Amino acid sequence: MFGGIFSGHPFASGFRNGPLKAGLNILPDIENSQLLRRRFYVAMTFALWVVMGLSMAVSGLIYLLLPPKSQREEEWVEAADLASLPHGVPEEVLFPRSRVDGWMVRVEKAKAWLVRKPGGQVVAFTPQCTHLGCAYHWDARAGNFLCPCHSSRFSIDGNVLGGPAPRPLDQYAVKIEGGKVSLGAAKGRA
Ligand code: FES
Numbered sequence: 001m002f003g004g005i006f007s008g009h010p011f012a013s014g015f016r017n018g019p020l021k022a023g024l025n026i027l028p029d030i031e032n033s034q035l036l037r038r039r040f041y042v043a044m045t046f047a048l049w050v051v052m053g054l055s056m057a058v059s060g061l062i063y064l065l066l067p068p069k070s071q072r073e074e075e076w077v078e079a080a081d082l083a084s085l086p087h088g089v090p091e092e093v094l095f096p097r098s099r100v101d102g103w104m105v106r107v108e109k110a111k112a113w114l115v116r117k118p119g120g121q122v123v124a125f126t127p128q129c130t131h132l133g134c135a136y137h138w139d140a141r142a143g144n145f146l147c148p149c150h151s152s153r154f155s156i157d158g159n160v161l162g163g164p165a166p167r168p169l170d171q172y173a174v175k176i177e178g179g180k181v182s183l184g185a186a187k188g189r190a
Pocket residue numbers: 129130131132133134147148149150151152163164165
C-alpha cells in the first residue's frame with residue numbers, strides 16, 4: 001500500500017526498510033497466534049460438547065438400567081410399639097415415610113390404621129378410602145370404619161360393608177420385631 005502511494009519518495013524507501021519492514025515481519029506471528037487461539041476455542045467447545053453428551057448418556061443409561069430405589073429394597077419404617085396398641089380397637093398412627101420422586105427422596109408423615117388382633121398379629125390399613133381416596137375414620141358407636149365423603153363403610157378387617165367403595169381397604173406390609181411394629185409397602189387387595 002505504501003509502495004503505491006509513496007513510491008519514489010526517499011521517505012518511502014527508508015520507511016520500507018525500517019519500522020515498516022519490522023512491522024510486516026511480525027504480521028505472520030500475530031496471524032499464527034490468532035489462528036492457534038481460534039483452534040483452541042473450537043477444540044474446547046468440542047470437548048465441552050463431548051463431556052456434556054457423555055454425562056447425559058451415562059445418566060440416561062443409569063436411569064434406564066437401574067430399578068428405582070423403591071423397587072431395589074423394601075423399606076421398613078417403625079410405626080408403633082406393639083404394647084401400646086389396644087386389643088380389637090383400631091388405632092390411628094403417624095410415621096415418617098420416604099417417598100422417591102425421580103432422583104429426590106422426600107421424607108413425609110404418613111398415616112395408618114393399626115388393628116391388633118387377638119393372636120398378637122397386627123393389620124395396618126392405608127388411610128384412604130378405596131372409592132375416591134377420602135380419609136375415613138373409626139366409628140366407635142357403629143364398630144366400623146366410615147368414610148364421610150360418600151358414606152362407604154368398612155369392617156374392622158377392612159372389608160366393604162356398604163357405600164360405593166369398590167374394594168376392601170388397602171394394607172401395608174407389617175413386621176413385628178422386638179415389640180416394635182414396622183410397616184412396609186402398601187398393597188391393594190382385590
Ligand atoms: S371417597 Fe369414600 S365413599 Fe367416596
